[in-house]
Amino acid sequence: MxxxxxxxxxxxxxxxxxxxxxxxxxxxxxxxxxxxxxxxxxxxxxxxxxxxxxxxxxxxxxxxxxxxxxxxxxxxxxxxxxxxxxxxxxxxxxxxxxxxxxxxxxxxxxxxxxxxxxxxxxxxxxxxxxxxxxxxxxxxxxxxxxxxxxxxxxxxxxxxxxxxxxxxxxxxxxxxxxxxxxxxxxxxxxxxxxxxxxxxxxKVDAVSTALTAAGLGALIYAIIEAPNRGWGDPLVLALIGGSVLLLAALVVRERRSVRPMLDMSLLAHRGFLLNAVAATLVMFVLSGLMFVLPPYLQAVLGNDAFGTGIRMLPMMGGLLVAARAAQPVVERFGSRGVVCAGLVVLAFAALLGSRTTVESGYGFTALWLSIAGLGFGFAVVPAMDGALGSLPADRAGSGSGLLMTLRQVGGAIGIALLGSLLAGAFRDRLDVTGLPEGAADTARESVVAAHLVGDRAGAADLVTSADAAYVHGMGLVLLVCGIASLVAALLAGAFLPNTGSRDVTGSVEGKPAPDMAPAPADGRQ
The missing domain is CATH 1.20.1250.20 (MFS general substrate transporter like domains)
Structure with missing residues (x-):
């Protein structure tokens, strides 16, 4: 721009x-x-x-x-x-x-x-x-x-x-x-x-904008509906197929455009592509985690809304500390080592969190949340800076726009995919034996709904089962996050260019850097 x-x-x-x-x-x-x-x-x-x-x-x-x-x-x-x-x-x-x-x-x-x-x-x-x-x-x-x-x-x-x-x-x-x-x-x-x-x-390309919105919307809708309908359902398959066609049409249109709105040629820069993938994956994990964590803190551990917000601070504290410390660490070890280390720390935190049980209590959660925040910060800031640093100065504006768009896409897919994994696991594990069909269907919708049904029916066993089912689903989500982070760390170590000292929070050859704060997901951003 x-x-x-x-x-x-x-x-x-x-x-x-x-x-x-x-x-x-x-x-x-x-x-x-x-x-x-x-x-x-x-x-x-x-x-x-x-x-x-x-x-x-x-x-x-x-x-x-x-x-x-x-x-x-x-x-x-x-x-x-x-x-x-x-x-x-x-x-x-x-x-x-x-x-x-x-x-x-x-x-x-x-x-x-x-x-x-x-x-x-x-x-x-x-x-x-x-x-x-x-x-x-x-x-x-x-x-x-x-x-x-x-x-x-x-x-x-x-x-x-x-x-x-x-x-x-x-x-x-x-x-x-x-x-x-x-x-x-x-x-x-x-x-x-x-x-x-x-x-x-x-000029604003209305066709490309429509292709982007329709393609992403169809993909997100398919992922969210899949746990209810099944991945083989004709509607889910049609939505996925339609999403692929729409996004492919977007890529073809932008590549043929003389002045593209979404400059796909930036992905030909290896440093930009690999750093962008790393930053997008971090947003995928962060957004999914921010979605699954509040119901655990509120419904399973029994905190009120304000207490839930306070108990999410360890992750944010770790993230902000790492974001501030990233610049001197990159100057000492180079961006590749810092991004890899951040992804490994994030993987360790996610795998540790996957061991959470109903009896674990908040102390264990605060521990792995703090570690996760450190991993997020050390991975995303150097990755974003490295992505823009690999581009010529006159392309920093378009690179910033594409990078921020990819981060948001990663966050949206993280909420949809990891949320769907959680929903499917919760539904499969929840024991609704003895409940009327209507009440059972309501209980399967979420851990909050199961608690409400259990409290109204005086069914303590349902509440206990709901807590265990939710923690099991959250453990699966964290396990997937940990494995994905490890794979990303290996790929980053093998292929990521190792850039030297740069101003992580400042500028790219005189151009203003993009917003370095991770934008989750909505909830994040």
């Missing part, structure tokens, strides 16, 4: 730091909204009667739309004005949040999350792309670091804020909290941000 050269007046304009504050508020909203829903899902599942599949859609609707629209959203800002489109994005995000706060059923929550995904897709790339017009090169690295820190800080704040709101208000408050933040961001952008644009940027 092209940027605008800062004017000399920018050096002396004191409003630029206030403008940065407006962007920080926008990124904070996106940051904690990526994780705030995770801690709310068990509560929403109980009050809305949402199955595991419906919970996956509540999380994935945001991520799929976000991933599909991020690149065209950045191009819209280039052509029609970045400040204008940033304000539009915040306005759309605000509207989606209002719909979510007022929603009365699962369908409207999914719609609200999709609308919020449209707004988030506009805000994320444009918040970064306006920095060159605000700050001279001497201050730009610091500004990018502040923006990245805001997004990273939002992730651990999400579960805590969400938990506190759920303990004091209704579940819709986790959406309503976005409204004043987005409104402040809109006002600040209106009065503090200069307008910039680049009319020479590629």
């Amino acid at each position: 092209a940027t605008v050269t800062p004017h000399p007046e920018t050096h002396l304009d004191p409003r630029r730091w206030w403008a940065l504050g407006a962007l920080v508020a926008s990124m904070l909203v996106l940051g904690f909204d990526m994780t705030i829903l995770n801690v709310a899902l068990p509560t929403m599942a109980g009050e809305l009667g949402a199955s595991t599949g419906e919970q996956q859609w509540m999380a994935d609707a945001y991520v799929v739309v976000f991933a599909a629209l991020m690149l065209p959203a950045g191009l819209l800002g280039d052509r029609f004005g970045r400040r204008r489109m940033l304000m539009v994005g915040l306005g759309v995000f605000l509207a989606g949040s209002l719909v979510g706060a007022l929603a009365g059923d699962v369908t409207w929550v999914v719609v609200a999350r999709a609308v919020m995904g449209v707004g988030g897709a506009l805000v994320m790339p444009l918040a970064l792309s306006v920095l060159p017009s605000l700050f001279p090169p001497t201050e730009r690295t610091k500004a990018v670091g502040v923006i990245s820190a805001a997004s990273a800080l939002g992730m651990p704040l999400g579960p805590i804020i969400g938990g506190w709101l759920l303990d004091h208000f209704w579940w819709g408050s986790v959406f309503l909290i976005n409204v004043p933040m987005a409104a402040i961001g809109i006002a600040a952008c209106l009065f503090l941000l200069p307008e910039t644009r680049d009319p020479a940027s590629p």
Whole structure:
């Protein structure tokens, strides 16, 4: 994405730091909204009667739309004005949040999350792309670091804020909290941000955007429906086949385009491709883990929503520590060694977590969560920096867009695939002997639903079985995560280029780096 050269007046304009504050508020909203829903899902599942599949859609609707629209959203800002489109994005995000706060059923929550995904897709790339017009090169690295820190800080704040709101208000408050933040961001952008644009940027390709959204949507829908229908079901097979055809058509169209929206030729750079794969896999694991963990902490261990948010902090703490420590470690050992080590640590944490039992207690969980956070941080930051560092300086913008899109796709597939694995394992292990057929079907939908049925029927055996079935399913998810991380570590060690010292949180040959904070999944981002 092209940027605008800062004017000399920018050096002396004191409003630029206030403008940065407006962007920080926008990124904070996106940051904690990526994780705030995770801690709310068990509560929403109980009050809305949402199955595991419906919970996956509540999380994935945001991520799929976000991933599909991020690149065209950045191009819209280039052509029609970045400040204008940033304000539009915040306005759309605000509207989606209002719909979510007022929603009365699962369908409207999914719609609200999709609308919020449209707004988030506009805000994320444009918040970064306006920095060159605000700050001279001497201050730009610091500004990018502040923006990245805001997004990273939002992730651990999400579960805590969400938990506190759920303990004091209704579940819709986790959406309503976005409204004043987005409104402040809109006002600040209106009065503090200069307008910039680049009319020479590629046009938004509506066909490619539609192919991306339809292909990803079909794939996610197939994965979520597979545990209920079976992987051999005609609808599931048709969706997978249709997804492959749509995404293949997207690749062919973009490769033939003179000025592609999604520059596939970047994948020909070995360093970019392998580092992007590593970063995407980390997001796959992180998003899946953030989806399966809150019901364990809330339903199985019996914590309230706020307590659940607090108990997710060890992973976020480890992640932030590793992200801060990554730069000197890369300078000492090189990026390949750090990425491999991070993936191995992540694999160890996941395999350790797969040994969790119903009797393990929170102390054991906190241990492997802390280790997992360290692995995430040491793997994703050097991988992202290495991906962009392997590209020529004039392609850093398009590389950043493609890399962020791949991360979001990895997060969406992680929620869908690992959530479906959990749902299938839970359903197979749950003992519903003696329950009426309707109650048994309800209990199979999720561990929260099984607890509600068990409490109403006075069936303590059902609650015990639900806890054991959920922990078994979570163990399978963590085992898959551990094996995937080990395989990725071996591939990274064998094929990843070993880059030397670079500014991990700063710039790529004078270009601003992308947001380095991992964006889970919705819930993450």
